Amino acid sequence: MDESDAHLFYVRDLPSESYDGRRGHARAAVAGSEMRVARGVYADATWWGSLDQRARYVARVKAVERTRLRQPVISHWSAAVLHGLPVVAQSLATVHVTAPRATGGRSYPGVTIHCVPLDDDVVELDGVMVTSLPRTLVDIAASAKTISSVPALDFALHEGRRGEKPPLLARTELWDAHSRRMPFAGHARARAAIDFAVTDADSPLESVSRVNFMEIGFPVPELQHRFDDHRGLIGFSEFYWPEHRLAGEADGKSKYTDPRYRRGRTLEQLLLDEKHRADRIRALGVSVSRWGWRTAIDPRALRAHLLAAGLPLPSRPRARNRGTGA
Known part of the structure; x- marks a missing residue:
């Protein structure tokens, strides 16, 4: 109990x-x-x-x-929460249940019923039947916007820096789950999200930033770039655009509250360490730009922020005027 x-x-x-x-x-x-x-x-x-x-x-x-009269299979965002995946707040408005078409049912306020085949993609978590982790991620990727699904995909594939921890699953498991579901609505969207997911995004804030880089049209950055100086390792920057000598830091609240990041330091010491770290990176001739959730989630705000930091948008080829043959 x-x-x-x-x-x-x-x-x-x-x-x-x-x-x-x-x-x-x-x-x-x-x-x-x-x-x-x-x-x-x-x-x-x-x-x-x-x-x-x-x-x-x-x-x-x-x-x-x-x-429920019959034991249901919890799915989609509801399964994601039970699997421990990061979810966007808007996804918590309803409980998602998947049922075979023959025994399905109607959705009602607070509960969304998905009548689709389940195959064998079901596991038990604390006595609750839920879709497996790969199936849950494929369902989310097929039905949600990329900015919502990619943080969950990145989290499941994350290996930590230099492979310091095993991921929750391998990308091949996602492709297997995708193949078992075929054909299904949203399969192309799911494929694109799985392709876009990476193993070295450290936080949902980084994942959201990456999605909006793509939406805006910014160059693809290097992830978790290592910086060293004459004193040795400075640290890793979440994003780095080498051609523009610009490092990007996505600073969420957890960076200053999570014990894993603070490692026994006071908030004042943590802020001072972050300043010294940024100063050492700038001494290498690299600019450092920081932003938080409010900027990352808003493409217009992120665009303005990075343009001001010196990251240009690639010029797009001018459309040809067919009427004049130009």
């Missing part, structure tokens, strides 16, 4: 004659002492308020899974 089982109240577990008990949960939700998590499922409001957005979504997924 996981933590949510102790805090979720299922109306179906009440005696059928307990009309007042069933109505009691609805009244408590109106009063604010309980929260309606899913159809026929309520939670203590204090406990619910202590959860972050992702934990609330996991509780909602499990509530839906346990109230």
Whole structure:
């Protein structure tokens, strides 16, 4: 039994004659002492308020899974969350379930039903049946925008710097899952996203930046470029455009809050170390440009930011005027 089982109240577990008990949960939700998590499922409001957005979504997924007549297969973004993949906030608006066409069903508010073949792409996670990791990623890549699917793909393929950790899966597993699904709607979009994914993106912020580089038309940068000076290793820059002597740093909040990055340093020491690192890179004749989520997610803002930093857009060939033969 996981933590949510102790805090979720299922109306179906009440005696059928307990009309007042069933109505009691609805009244408590109106009063604010309980929260309606899913159809026929309520939670203590204090406990619910202590959860972050992702934990609330996991509780909602499990509530839906346990109230369906047949045990469902959780899929798409819902499966991605259970697999531990990064997801965009907008994807947490509904619980995704995949069912064979013969036994499918209708979507309803808060639950989206996908009636497509499952083959053998199903695994069990903590007692919940979910699409396998490769199938989940292919489903996402086929149905979501590239800026949403690539962070999840990059995360699953990530090997760490110099291959310091094994990836969650190999790219060949994605292609196998893609082949098993064929033919399916969105297969070309999924193929393009899988092709675009890389093994050395360190964060979803880097992945989003890469997608928008492509959308804007900026040159493709080197990833995780190593810089050294006479004192030895300076560090690695997320992006580097050698022709323009420009290093790009995508700085998310986790860089300053995650213990893995801070390694016991205070915030003040971390900021000072980052300044010294950037100064050493600039001493090599390389400019350093930094940006965060607000800039990365907005192509217009990222375009303006990098143009100001000195990264030019490649000139496009002028269209020929067919009328004059020019």
